[in-house]
Amino acid sequence: MKPAKFDYVAPTTVDAAVEALVAANGEGKVLAGGQSLLPLLNFRMTRPGVLVDLNGIQGLSFIEPRGDRIAIGALTRHREIEQSPLIASKLPVMAAAMRHVAHLAIRNRGTIGGSLSHADPAAELPMLSLFYGAELSVQGPAGRRIVAAEDFFVDALTNCLEPEEIVVEIEFPMLAYDGWAFEEVARRFGDFALASIAVSVRRGSSTIDNVRIAVMGVADTPLRLKAVEGKFSGVSIDDRTPDRFSELVMSSVSANSDLHASSEYRQHLLGKLAARAMRTALTAKE
Amino acid sequence: MNSDRPAQPLDVLRPRNVGAPIRRTEDPRLLTGRGEYSADRKPDRPLHLAFLRSSQAHARITRIDTAAALASPGVVEVLTAESIVKDFKPVIPFSRMTNYYATPILPLAAGKVRYVGEAVAAVIATSRYLAEDALELIEIDYEPLGAVSRPEFAVTEGAPLLHDAAGTNVLVAREFKKGDVASDSKAAAVRVGGRFEVTRKAPLAMEPRSYTVEYEKRRDAITLYTSSNIPGIVRDAISESLDLPGHRLRVVAPDVGGSFGSKGSLYPEEILICIAARRLRRSLKWTADRLEDISSSSQAFAEIVDAEMGFDANGIAISLQADVIGDVGAYSIYPWTCGLEPVQVVSFLPGPYKIASYRGAVRGVATCKPPTGPYRGVGRPISTFVTERLMDLGAKALGIDPLEIRRRNLVRPEEFPYRIASGIIWDRTGFVECLDAAAETAGYRELRSLQADARKQGRLFGIGIASYAELTGIGSRIAVAPGMPINTGSETAKITIDSTGAITAAFGVASHGQGLETTLAQIVADDLGARFEDVRVIQGDSDEVPMSTGSYASRSAVLGGGAAKHACRILSEKIKRVASHLLEANQDDIEVFGGKAIVLGTDRAVTFRQIAKAVYSDMKTLPVKAREELSATYTYDPINGTTAAATHIAAVEVDPATCFVRIVKYVVAEDCGRIINPLIVDGQVHGGVAQGIGAALFEELVYDDDGQLLSASLIDYVIPSAPEVPNMEVVHVESESGVEGGFRGMGEGGTIGAPAAIANAIADALSPLGIEVSLLPMTPERIFRLMEQAKLKSRGKSR
Structure with a gap:
């Protein structure tokens, strides 16, 4: 498990890094923290001609x-x-x-x-x-x-x-909100998420003014659920709100299956997390 | 029974090392990076090996072209089966078992490949990088022969045969029988049963397999540094395969970073690296990467068990029958054979219980996967899972508490030695004592009332019990693997005091994490009368003792410790004889302790250094005849060996939203005989339980129907990490065994009890939903599916 041969450059400015990538003619790859890239290199799943290491560039960490x-x-x-x-x-x-x-x-x-x-x-x-x-x-x-x-x-x-x-x-x-929640389920603490949701809510005394929702682990990219956001703005709040929210979220995604979780299970998880997140967001005292 | 010397007057005053919580002497070096593993060896200008591994599950090799690889920069040699055919004899995992076909072990696949990951060619280059570059240039043409992935498919008519010469994919078949199980079953008040399965698992030692071979030109000799826990077996097997006598083939297991069984068999790569060293007259190195380790080291479990247990109306188990299919992979392993894991399942299925009649049939079936081999617990994690599930099913059917049904069936103290229905004899061990101690420590009654409260709130809370017994430290009367011809029944200790008075104790055992350097030194210090810190323990080196095998099967404390005690006794007598000359006292009046020989009741003493000087370096003080070498060697054989037992109790809560299992309480009450070092015993239990949690909840090697491994990285092969392992309470029921020292083996038990206890706890938690647990690991996905099915069923009923 050793990487295939590559050249290595360590520019000290972003301009030089871009130049190095141009010179690499499509064969360049940028190295930052290396936590995903190095395993991919070692498995030879990626084989860049040039590795452009950004770590020597000052001023990119703030x-x-x-x-x-x-x-x-x-x-x-x-x-x-x-x-x-x-x-x-x-x-x-x-x-x-x-x-x-x-x-x-x-x-x-x-x-x-x-x-x-x-x-x-x-x-x-x-x-x-x-x-x-x-x-x-x-x-x-x-x-x-x-x-x-x-x-x-x-x-x-x-x-x-x-x-x-x-x-x-x-x-x-910076978002304006009255309550928010982040929920995630992974096989083990620190693993990639099986399902996750972030929610923030602006609310009046009995209605939701607007809501913002993003999810992950259930599609090929993370998703912002704008359709659900639209349907949920202006709705009145009652005991059933978290469950209705959960149903809407679940019906708006179709999760993928993999080794760790079937699409049905991921969808189920997302629904449970959505209800839990909405409950938290609505009860939060900000 | 305790065969120790009767206490002598000074015993009461003398600080004892055995039983004391002494910190492991190997830890400072291992924890600060000063250990030396096989890969740390730095031979002169070593070459590096890389293996091209099969991408095919089952295929004929029709062409291998290595020309481009050979021309690649830094490449010295490219080996294939064809090019090394004259360099070795195949190693045969022989057994006297009937209905067994021994698949020969070859360093590289010849003619065809039988699993994805099997080594087909080896590149030898000046660096591992260059070797891996060259691997990509080897061309191989395969003619697919049809993958055999599921064992149920492997036994069907017309399934492709992995080994044509065997004539079948069933590599081993056995049956154990006692009594008239059919009529006992018929007479039973209740019968419970089902189809149980434990999937395939990777042992996953932290250090992958690693070999360094150092070639000595001077005398065409090689030293193999191997991450093995059986260096003695490896030495003998390679000696025969390469026709190289033991004094030109030294095999050393230096520091080894865990094995759990995965380094407990001879490997093709071990043979190949020795072949390469002799061909090239060069030193070589190879360390498996994690992918190679997962996909080519021996794997674990993979059994399907159809079992039924019959109970009388009082909850006494009266019959047990089981049909086991073991998915043993593509080859037998050396020396244990492919029978080791599945045959052990049927051998141990009756467990610690007095079941009158038994029939256990097993088939070990070849599939296109790496061989299964020893894994912490061997067979017993599965047999215990099945038997303990059946006990709980029986308890439920009869309305008896799970704790009570076990108490009614366990072998009782007065009934030992007891021969269970499969023929294994348990010696006096605290079966009932462990059950009681575990129940008391866990607060079993309180747990039940917590459960009642939880259920009222609709929470899924369950309690699981598992009792088991295992054979440990077994001697020559019982082969570790069925019908195996090598001697696993003895171990040698060679204890020497040199001319400086230093004590060296050499053993054939090979610690790979057990802390034997500490525990064996504790025994030697006590029995020789030395100071603990003055004893150096050497192990895992074939040059140190004439014959050895290694550390496996929970044998090293019993066999190594027993050998140490005997050798110490002989050496202690020598010390006393010399001391009696030097101190002008009667030998019987001399006591040895703290590194000194003392005349009882006086302040007259000589140190080991003074004694050594008198024996070796001084031509005047002692008469010639009294100058006996201060050395003793003893080979100890416990003949039968001894039993170890435990009861595990787990309490879990299943989250109905996430379907995750949280272990809220874990208790182990175990009987490992006389405890040498309580810190090490607790550590072994903790580690074993952690691996058992892996088997119960997380770990699974998934092969698809084409024989491709889908969980080949640590992202997809999920092991428990610190947050997934709960605090556990460990209680010791210390009943001395009948072997020398009163020890029992205890390195594997944690892994045997935990899967069963957790499975029972999950089943108990889910019982309000009518869900039973018959497959491990119980992943969230599986629990989700079971809960969904239960929902459908209850909807169907209410309609």
Whole structure:
């Protein structure tokens, strides 16, 4: 289990990294935390001609407020996000989700830019980027462009980037809400999710003004459930609300089957998590 | 019975090492990276091996072209079955069993491949990277012969044959019988039964298999450093296969990072690396990667058991019958044969219970998968799962409490030695004592009332009990694997005091995590009268003792410990004889302890160093005849061996939303005889239970019908990690066994009891829904399906 031969470059600027990718002529691969890439290399499932290591680039690791948003540098490690007081107070759903991201050793190395780019359908950060409606700042040969999270994830392990493009930072809007919840079920703590849901709710005394929902583990990409969001805004709140919400969520996805869970079981799990999440979001005192 | 010396006056004063919670002396080096594993050996300019493994489940090899690989950078040699045919004799896993076909063991697949992952060619290069590059250049043409994946399919008429010479896919068939089971079953007040299954499992040691062979040009000799727990068996087998005498073939198991049985058989790669070293006259290294380890190391379990138990109206089990299909994979393993795992299921099915009549039939069936082999517990995790499920089913049918039905059926203290219906004899062991101790520690009555409360709230809370017994430390009267010709019944200890007074105790056993360096030193220190820290234990090195096998089958404390005690007795007499000269005292007045010989009741003493000097380095003090070498060797055979037993009690709660099982309480009451080191005993129980939890809830090797392994990585092969393993309480019922030292083997028991206890607890939790548990692991997916089926059924009824 050794990687096939590759060249290695360690640029110190994003411009140089993009140049290296251009020079690689489609055969380049970006190395950030390496927590997914290195196993793929060792299995020879990916065989880049050039590995472009971003770790020597200064200034890509930060968490900072930017107006009504929080900006996070692409090389920021999961552990820094998990422990950030700013994230805890401004992006609490993300803070709650971070402890589900793999294990400590992996969180110490793995980066947000890497996790988003890898686009695992059962990873937390891609789902959160959809949930928050994040915008990814991407640099390529023609300069920087902004990609909305909802356009970024194309398929399982596939993003919309060109081979020469690198995610450099991500902006997460701070949401207004009265209650929120993050629920996840994995075989073991730290495993990829069998099903997961993030919910936030703005409510009046007896109605839901609007709701925001993202799910993962049940499709080839994480999903923002806009149709359910539409159907659930303006509904009145009663004891049956979580169950109705659960039914709507379940009927809006058709989960995949794999070795760990059949589509029926994933759907069942998602339904249970949805009800639980709505219950939490409605009872939260903010 | 305890065959120790009667207590002497100073015994009461002397600090005892046996029984003391001494920290493992191997741990500082292992935990700080100073251990030395096979892969850590640094021979001079070693070459590196990589194996091309079959992508096909069952296919004829019609062409292998290695030319491009041979021309690849850094490549020294590419070996195939054809190119090494003159370099070895196939190793045959012989057995005297009737109805058994011994599949020869070859280093590389010859003619055809029989499972995905079987080694077909080996590249030898100057680095592993270059070797793996060259693997991609080997061209192989296969002609598919039809995969045989499910064992039920393998036994059908017209299924492709894996071994044409066997004439059948049934590689072994046996039947055990006692009494008239048909008429007893007919007479039973209730009969319970079903089809039970435990799926295939990977032993998954932390260190994958790893071999380094060091070639000594001077005398065409090789030293194989192997991550094996049977270095002695490996030495003898390779010696014969390569026609190389033992003094030119040394096999050493250095630090070994776990085995759980997966390193307890001879492997094709072990033979191949020795062949390559002799051909090339070079040292070589190979370490399996995780994928190779999962897909080519011996695997575990994989049995389907149709079983029925009959009870009389009082809940006494009177009949038991079972038909077992063991999915043994493509080959027998050496030396244990493919009978080891499935035959053990029928041997142990009656368990610790007095069941009058029994019929157990087993077939070991060849499929296109890696061979099954020894795995912690061997056969007994399955036999215990089945028997304990049947006990619970019987209890339910008769309205008897599960604890009570076991109490009525266990062999009682006054009934030992007891021969169970399959023929195994249990010696005096605390069967009932373990049951009672477990129930008391678990607070069994309180658990039942917690359960009643939980059920009122609609929660799924269950309690499961499992009692079992196992044979450990077995001697020469019983073969570890049925009909196997090698001697597994004895072990040798060679204890030497050298000219500096240092004590070295060499053994043929081979610790791969059990802490034998500590426990054997404890025994030697006590029995020789030495200080614990002065005893060095050497093990796993074929140069140290003339013959050995290794550590397996829960034998090392009993056989190694017994050998140590005997050798110490002989050496202690020598020490006393010398001391009596030096101290001018009667030998009977001399006591040896703390590294000194002392004249009882005086302050006259000589140290081991002074004694050694007098014997070896001093030509005047002792008469010539008194200068006996301070060394003793003893080969100990416990003849029958001894029983070990335990009762496990688990309480679980099933979450109806997620279908996850949470273990809320876990208690083990076990009888491992005299405890040498309570820390190590507890550690063995904890680790065994953790693996049993894996078998019960998580671990499963999934092969599809084409024989492809779908769970070949640690993302898909799920083992319990720390959060999934609960705190457990371990109670010791310390009844001394009849063997030397009073020890019993105890390294495997945790894995035997846990699957059954957890299965019973889940079944108990789900019983309000009318769900029974007959298959392990009980994954959330399976529980979900059972709950869905139960819902459909109850809807059908209410209609």
